[in-house]
Amino acid sequence: MGEGHPRREYQDRVNNLTRTRLAPTDSLAPRSRVHGGRRISYEWGMAGKKLSAKLQDWVTARERHRLSHAHVQMARELGLNPKKLGKLDNHGQEPWKAPLPQFIERLYFKNFGRERPETITSIEERAAMQHAKKAARKEAKRTL
DSSP states (O other), rough: SSOOOOOHHHHHHHHHHHHHHHHHOOOTTTTEETTEEEEEEEEEOOTTTTHHHHHHHHHHHHHHHHHOOOHHHHHHHTOOOOOGHHSOOOOOOOOOOOOOOHHHHHHHHHHHHHSSOOSSOOHHHHHHHHHHHHHHHHHHHHHO
């Protein structure tokens, strides 16, 4: 048998090249891996701290469903489950369904009476704020 399938070898070479190109060079760059030719972020470089599992689910959903930071924030405020967004998303075969961003906007307007949140923060910014708040609380506790 000897050699593997040429398409598979080509794909392996492409994935290896993509992995090396996407390697983080800055401490604030998102850490990522390549899966099936797509870059998947799994850690944000806040001094080497990983995102919590809940926040990481939202980052994954944002990338998978191509949502903006505003749409992710609206979905979080609505209490949607990031793992279940796939069944709400229109896959082109279901013409009666609205695309996921419009669906989230419609639900948000219906529940809150406004088009968008007043202030929009990304998941990574929110994690950095939580980390800073926790560090400040720790420091205040230490000084007492």
